[in-house]
Amino acid sequence: MQRSMVAVRTCPECGSRLGSGTLGFVTYLGGPRWYRKRTTLALGGQNVVPKPLGGMVWIDGFRCEKCRLLLLHY
């Protein structure tokens, strides 16, 4: 029997199997940005996905509902 080439994603916190899905953002001013820490005016940050023309941005990933943890691929 051949081993699956797709690794089962497990939660780094509890080791449970992660559920796959996509995180959606409704955005008209720009895409989601990554900040090393929270800022008052949301200045700085880095775009993690291409800036949309308007509408939705989707980021695929995995989720552990137990730990409330998201593992996102951008």
Ligand SMILES: [Zn+2]
């Ligand atoms: Zn977990």
